[in-house]
Amino acid sequence: MKISVNWLQDFVKLPPPIENIAEQLTMAGLEVKKVEPWQNKKDILFEIEVTSNRPDWLSHLGVAREISAVLNLSMQLPEVDKALNRPMPSGWKINLKEVEGCAYYSGVLIEGITLQPTPEFIRERLEACGVRPIHLIVDITNYVLLETGQPLHAFDADLVGGQEIQIRKAKPGEKFTAIDGKVLELRPADLVIADNERAIALAGVMGGKDTEVNSKTRNIFLESAFFHPRWIRQTSRRHTLSSESSYRFERRVDPEGVGLGRDRALWLIQKYAKPRFISAVIRAGRKPTEVKNTIHLSETLIEKVLGTPIKSSQISLILTKLGLTVSKDAEKSWTVRIPSFRPDLTRPIDLVEEIARIYGYDKIPENLPERAPLFKPRSALTKLEEKTRHFFAGAGLSETVTFSLISERGLSRDAELKNAVAIINPQNKELCWMRPVLLPSLLDVIQHNLHAGIRDCFVFEMAHTYAQGSREKSPAEDRVLAFALFGNWKPKTWLDVDRKAAFYDLKGIAEAFLQACGIRKFEFVSRPQSFLQPGISEELKVGQDILGVLGEAHSRFLSLWDLDGSVYFAQISLSKILPHVRWVPHFSELWRYPGIERDLALTVPEMVKTGDIQAEILKFGNGLIHEVRLFDFFRGGRIPKGYKNLGFRITYLSRERTLVSVEIQKLHSEIAEAMARKFQATFQ
């Protein structure tokens, strides 16, 4: 909100420099975001930020009151109409039908105004605060709103049907044309001001087009009321219609301000619009007194909360300056009466804050608490995440942070999205799914980098996946690790040739990662996944637990994301890894005897799985085989079609003795024979 310094000067004499005042207000919680001159230094404007607990700051008078408290300055109130014994407006009456929505309503009939130009100071102050002057009467109501915080409304009395002002719920479907020309369809939850046939104002939000004051207006019905914050807020949100009035009513106006605002407006109208007649005030309802207006405060609470004592004299000075009435009950105990403009003060703790902020947060000493240690260990998941992050960065992948909300692109409502959580009010209409899988997000990353000219992309991320809970239960979240490879896994250098990433790089990373977690026994089992390419889709299992999946991204993604090469993708559940992690590696004795390496080159039919041969060799080793490593894989050339050539390097090793060459040679031959039998292997 913009505050005019000239206007403030009507109520408090501000000692220069103005910047200091802004600073002091900020440090008391009324944040002045900007101090700027207006129109060649005719005025200075404060741009203030008003927190939702302080509607009383939404006016010049309220800000002046705060300044007088913070700077200990005396304060002058604006001039108001004080005339008594005016005649009642003949025939006019108020019919208050909805007392929750409107606790208190008042109005005055003003007749025979002359439409004068709006006085210069009103025009300038309105413009400085960003309000366009339109019409003397409207300008005066706006002026009073910015000055006192009380919204007013002026109806052209001759355009009101009949003389009864009703405050009622809207009828279902009732049509209302607002001042801005918008036609609204109302509901009974909307509060309206109505004449004998139609709604003439959407209470507290906006006046109606039909009864708007205009250049021909001579007679006015001036409204000043207290509308319920919730009613106004709901109507304003329902119709996405917000105004300076609704903004204040929904934050709660000062019930005492209803009269003040009205009387201030009457004073200005009397002076500048020269009316022939002003009626007595007609009223309905009662001013709300829902604010608990007395609080008992003990000094010990202040010290207990703030950690520092504050002197009694200071406490009473601060509270008094803020407009509260203070009386001492006993030693260190106070009774504090709260004025109507401070509905936010209801509990002793609220007063502690008031005392602290005026005393100055900066004056409260800082202290490092000395406490007994709590000795809470890091959670296993946090530990695993850190381990994972460092492993993957070390393995050459870059960590990403992508949005949890994704679009439907590439996914199917019958498959991946079947159990997914949908957002009903997305910011971006497309991004309405809480992702069940990280693949689309990592594809976005690959695509972005490709467009930036980076062809090789190896990335990982740890984040949640989300799924609907079963019936009454909350949605389920799982912390997963996802990683993807695209492009050249090995770059070309002057020493080495380049090589494209392959599924086996993905698999190798997964294996090395599990080993780093101390997991030795795991297996990869072929199993189709809707988002992976058929045939290149594996489940990662430890015992019966499925930890995750890995494979090649389904080809449909490549065209959708416009990628010209394969993407290898893995997603592993960290929470499912967790029970298998061996945090403290167990040492096994180093071998003392040398190993002997022998190679075995086999030609086998394509359908034979390398892993089966490897497992079979190991089984055959009588415990003397330390490792079976595939070092060569060959197709074509002298190898007949439908066959492949596999080169294994077998390391024979005993932990008890030195192996004899003859013994190994025998075993090696036996293995070769067994492979020939079992897998139709031949030796080229």
Next chain:
Amino acid sequence: MSESVHEVRHEAEFRLAGVHTAQELEAFHVHFLGKRGKLASLMDQLKTLPAEAKKDFGREVNELKQFLEAVCQSKKEAVGPSLVKTENSFDHSLPGIAPPVGTIHPITSTIAEIASIFERLGFEIVEGPEIETEFHNFTALNIPLDHPSRDSFDTFYTASGHLLRSQTSTVQIRVMQNRKPPLRIIAPGRVYRPDTVDASHSFMFHQIEGLMVDDRTTFSDLKGVLNLFLRELFGPQVKTRFRPHFFPFTEPSVEVDIRWGKGWLEILGAGCVDPSVFEAVGYDVKRVQGFAFGLGVERMAMLRHGIQDIRLFYENDLRFLRQF
């Protein structure tokens, strides 16, 4: 040691490309055709094979030998006469070959840095769900429905009536519901608000919530802990200021600014836990007190690294990621 014939052939073909000088040719010759060279070891291996395998293997080894001799001969002509080894022949300026090196995202490294500071102060890292209930995100935090204090907390809702948490304060509620004081926790994580994305806003970002509760923790302690934290994160010279503010879940509430260039920069929100929050989790208001704070991770990371645009964090451009 033995190797298969065609692996040796592969290797030879590969190495041949790197032979440009007489010395390199000499090394090549020794490696493959020398007394203890690869060919010699294949010959040894031949001896151990059963008779039926010998024939094919022998033929292959022979072919390999012919190949190696032929390439050595042709290279010899190409490289010219042997030179005496000089210091010039070693080119130290050839580029080094870097191992593959990955990177850690500045958001997670900032979280780790902040978490480690609080861990040293005895705080424990905890987490909570991102899809939350109305109670944890609003009601328990003293943010009533239909109240203007909600305006700064626009929220994503799911079809099941849940919502995406708009702040990590939800975690303090969950922890307090399940545990008794004393508590010292920090809760990092993702939060969501339907904001239009621009250079300083995103509909998803990260927060760290902190909470310290026991029977004596005061505003003065809040100042001590947060000042220590900020000095640790931004350096001992950092200037801070504590400015009154309003949050529904703390009383007194404070915004903390740090001196940045010529002005002050809002860096985190904090305050003493409001008694109504303690009531909501079933604590005895008369016996517990403490403070809570919340900070934006992106903000901290932007300040630490001099990043101007929040969108860079979520684009994951490798030219960006590789700088961290």
